[in-house]
Amino acid sequence: MAAEKTVVEKLENLYNLQTIDSKLDELEILKGELPMEVSDLEDEIAGLNTRIGRLETQIKDMEGEMVQHEHNIAEAEGLLERYSKQMDNVKNNREYEALMKEQEMQRLEIQLSNKKINQIKRDLEAKNETIAAAQTRLETKNETLKVKKIELEKIIEKTEKEEQKLHKASEKARKNIEDRLLKSYDKIRKNYRNGLAVATVERNSCGGCFNRIPPQIQLEISQRKKIIACEHCGRVLVDDETAGIAVAEA
Structure with missing residues (x-):
């Protein structure tokens, strides 16, 4: 013992x-705030990439929704044309009123789909602008990160051997306490x-x-x-x- x-x-x-x-x-202290700045920049860049990815997914979904509404309009227009032809062969007022009602429903469907398409177009424009701003910011952050990393790497290169030596000495000294x-x-x-x-x-x-x-x-x-x-x-x-x-x- x-x-x-x-x-x-x-x-x-x-x-x-x-x-x-x-x-x-x-x-x-010689490294200053660089390690923290690099870490913060990396977090910001990861956050921006996540945000851009989420926006791109939303845009893709919205574009798919717009295609669906366009398909609904085409289908409704096809039905309107069909009902219009059937109007020439109606046999009584009941059939006439039924066809008129169906035509009105298809017109409302077209109107609603056009309204939704216009809203989607406005939303797409806003999201594309947001993505453009985020990408500009991302480019700036990436350039800043590149510069900061080079600065930090230069300092680490100068101090690495001394730091390793001191860490070993610290570990050895701690064993005596x-x-x-x-x-x-x-x-x-x-x-x-x-x-x-x-x-x-x-x-x-x-x-x-x-x-x-x-x-x-x-x-x-x-x-x-x-x-x-x-x-x-x-x-x-x-x-x-x-x-x-x-x-x-x-």
Whole structure:
């Protein structure tokens, strides 16, 4: 069974991990907002493609509906012609009235179908305009994405080896820290934008939140007998010796 690490070792291991992770954070800052911008653009492009596809399906359905109405008109016109011929051979008023009623129904059918065709034409025009606007926007987004990806790829190319090296070092450093401390470290890092979970004492203040640290607490930190967190921000505090910083001579 591995021997329990001393407080000094725990503090040194925590500060070492923080140093490595801070370098990784710097590489992420170098990338800036590009990864998020690329991801957002890809989501927008996927959304536009989905919308265009949905509109194209709707247009196809509407065109099919218009063909059906045109077929209904042709069929009604055929029936009108047939009923017109039958009018020449009616034998009584009852047959005449029945044919007149059928003709009126077919005329109404033609009128209704023409009305629906005109409405479909207007809807098609509107949807085609929407598709054209969406396609223009899609082209713009694709061009922007292309530029952003090239920018990001150039940065990644410059930093990839260093990033891989640091990730391996971070994984190795994490193995030297007990789970309880590691969970606390990760939690604190997530709480702050700069990812600083372990801070040095600078000018009698916490190097993370810059609040003043009482002399007695500073003394305890320098003694390295226990792990001490800043009472204001919760960051683990280490002295210059632990951090490997040369103390300037007074």
